[in-house]
Amino acid sequence: MKKSIVRVSLSLIFAVLMAQFAFATSGNKTMPDSDKFGDLIHESIVDGYSLSYYFMDLRQQAAAEKSKATSAHGSHTKEMDKPHHIMVYIMDSNQKQVSKGKIGFLIKDAGDKKQTAMGMFMSNGFGATADMKKKGIYTITTKAVLGDKKLMDRFEFEIK
Numbered sequence: 001m002k003k004s005i006v007r008v009s010l011s012l013i014f015a016v017l018m019a020q021f022a023f024a025t026s027g028n029k030t031m032p033d034s035d036k037f038g039d040l041i042h043e044s045i046v047d048g049y050s051l052s053y054y055f056m057d058l059r060q061q062a063a064a065e066k067s068k069a070t071s072a073h074g075s076h077t078k079e080m081d082k083p084h085h086i087m088v089y090i091m092d093s094n095q096k097q098v099s100k101g102k103i104g105f106l107i108k109d110a111g112d113k114k115q116t117a118m119g120m121f122m123s124n125g126f127g128a129t130a131d132m133k134k135k136g137i138y139t140i141t142t143k144a145v146l147g148d149k150k151l152m153d154r155f156e157f158e159i160k
Contacts (some may be wrong), residue, residue, distance in 0.1 A: 048093035
């Protein structure tokens with residue numbers, strides 16, 4: 001009985017290792033979601049490039065850090081001007097991560113109030129902070145200049 005349990009366990013370990021090897025050698029270069037910050041809010045394909053957008057409310061992170069702080073530091077906290085973080089991860093047509101380029105975001109709220117931000121390369125994507133504190137639908141337009149290639153993408157995102 002013990003020998004069959006050991007054989008089954010070794011077989012399972014071997015199968016898992018073979019699956020990992022097959023994945024690693026298959027040419028699949030997409031990043032796992034665990035390497036990305038925030039919640040996935042939009043995905044699109046533009047001229048063969050894959051764009052994945054992630055969104056994070058930095059106020060939630062700040063609240064968690066504040067709860068860890070001791071009372072010796074006081075309870076004064078300043079309201080963040082731009083408490084939201086938007087990331088775009090770009091993969092080229094060969095599914096290779098794009099790490100160089102100029103990325104700009106134009107964000108309009110329901111009242112047509114505009115804000116612009118330049119994306120900065122970080123954590124394998126391009127990120128920027130924004131003020132999306134008002135509830136409603138925001139239109140997010142992204143312009144990516146990747147060498148001689150220019151990409152434009154646009155989508156709507158609702159803050160509830």
